[in-house]
Amino acid sequence: MASLAIRDRRRIIISGQVQGVAFRLxxxxxxxxxxxxxxVQHWEDGRCEVVVQGERSLVKQFIVACKRGPSGATVQSIEVTEEKVDPACIGFHVQR
Structure with missing residues (x-):
């Protein structure tokens, strides 16, 4: 059934207190x-960038989590843009 699920890919830019609070982890x-x-990676300007893909409803759940953030973080805003699904994208990685 999972192969029939609609897949989605989003680029998410998160602004606020998102560095130094284990946000990437x-x-x-x-x-x-x-x-x-x-x-996921941090930008020098203090924002965090995430590219995420998977089943559409799960990507939506991830976006909701991004708005909340972990304890210690303060998310001021997020920008979400749609991207073309990349079949070669496997696993989730922290970019340094």
């Missing part, structure tokens, strides 16, 4: 629990 844990693929 937390997002990785959320992505793994939802069985999503992609990557």
């Amino acid at each position: 937390w997002l990785t844990s959320v992505a793994h629990s939802l069985e999503l693929s992609g990557e």
Whole structure:
């Protein structure tokens, strides 16, 4: 059944207090629990960028989690843009 699920890919830019609070580690844990693929990285300007893909309803759950963030983080805003699904994207990784 999973192969029939509609797949989705989103780029998410998260602004706020998202560095120095284990945000990338937390997002990785959320992505793994939802069985999503992609990557996360911090930008020099203090924002966090996530590219995530997987079953559409699970990607939506991930976006909701991004708005909440882990304890210690303060999410001020997120920007979400749709991207073309990449069949080669496997696993979820932290970019340094």
